[in-house]
Amino acid sequence: MIWNPNKECMSRDEMHSLQSKRLQKLVTYVYHNVPFYRNKMQAMDVAPEDINSIDDIVKLPFTTKQDLRDNYPYGLQAAPASEIIRVHASSGTTGNPTIVGYTRKDLAVWSEVMTRCLTAYGITRDDTFSVSYGYGLFTGGLGAHYGVENLGATVIPTSTGNTEKHIRLIRDLKTTGIACTPSYALYLAETLDKMGLTKDDISLRVGAFGAEPWTENMRHEIEERLGLKGYNLYGLSEIMGPGVSYECSEQNGSHICEDHFYPEIINPDTLEQLPYGEQGELVFTTLTKEGMPLLRYRTKDLCSLMDGECACGRTSVRMGRIVGRSDDMLIIRGINVFPSQVESVILEMQEFEPQYMLVVDRVNNLDTLQVQVEVRRNFFSDDIGSMLAMKKALGDKLKSVLSIGVDVRLMEPGSIERSQGKGKHVIDNRKLK
């Protein structure tokens, strides 16, 4: 099923001309409303008049996460504050979160693209759909929520946590669809087991999984254990939230809503645009966004793009699976974590040596993060209570900065391996193959 055939199945020529028109309008808009972009464009000697087609996008400057941080909180916002009706935030790497403001039209576009995803998964107004992404500053919960409402299906805003109650609701309300992280889906399967239930006791048939990397093996396991078909759902808060791209029944790459989000693949070192089929860093330009439009935002996600009409009838460009990151960001339980965030917290506390190690694992299908730190000799105490208080203080600080619970492990001074040159700070034991 296709929600918006006009756009999703547009001929390539029409799409090219729509994207060109929208890019011209966007560039004029940010040039006059966002000093950051005006300065950048002037420095590159590019004016809005130089952009005549979507192919001219290569003349435009890139935007990075660092730019968003440097312009915290509203420096990149193009619309006046009176037009902003909602704000989301994603975790920042060194204190500043990334703030994204949405206008009423932005939210309408978000609902529209999210509805396209759900329709591609086979969800209709007859379905009951559980949104089990976190609700709040994170875009997952509310983003998916309004898509389900827009489609007209029944939304169950379960958010995360209280898994047994959640499963009872899935069973009793005959929930047919669910959106959550793939690792939470596996956790649901396990809890189902523990409650003495099987996939035959529930009616789930569609899962929209995203917000963290996952593999074909995880897909098969989730499908097998929950009795549903699992689809990829991609998005990022800087661009919009969930709904940027989605898998169709063919499951051969994820269709990008490219009338709103123009994708490019670049070589992360030379910043050159790469042709379809080549692997590189994924870059998005928000063609229609009003609140915080971004030119050529570098996602740091590594993948490739595919063109050509899909057997499902859609003509939009598809992105392959994310194969990695061009930076050191970790995605833990759907939350972005940078080792530098942990480092800055540790450096602030004089009780610890500036040596640390992040150990990421997946236990019972849930990601875990252990932070190992060395206690400074002169802060060691014979009193276990004060040692545990030191450990808790670090854990609390990390939790408030990272937004996820952390298992702090106090280590002996000198026990964490020192490396020559670039320090190795992460051990990722998750098997994502």
Add this chain to the structure above:
Amino acid sequence: MRIKQLSVFLENKTGRINEVAKILGKHGFNMHAFSMAETPDFGILRLIVSDADRAVEVLREENFAVMLTDVVCISCSNEAGALSSILEHLAEKEVFIEYMYAFAEGDKANVVIRANDIDRCVEVLQQCGCNIFDSL
């Protein structure tokens, strides 16, 4: 009346206690008493050795986090109720005990006490005629 106790910070890792014992042995320190306090990820090894000050230096050279803590060591008779009568005095005078460890053999029991207020602890123990070690 105070005895210097060594406290060594140890990760929960097989063989770590032996590392300490080996180093102390190699340098000719004799251990008189020790106990191990543990949490899920780390432990504190508390020991009383001959020449605590030098033992601290040696362990620090080997990169251990070590500190000295004052404790009181007493000896009481190894019979039912002996310890209780001593502790009763301490409690009465509001001396709080953070931890203690002990070992009894023959007709004597030796007890190491770490109190929140060591001076007061010593004073109370002296008043009740308890046998306090000057050194071990």
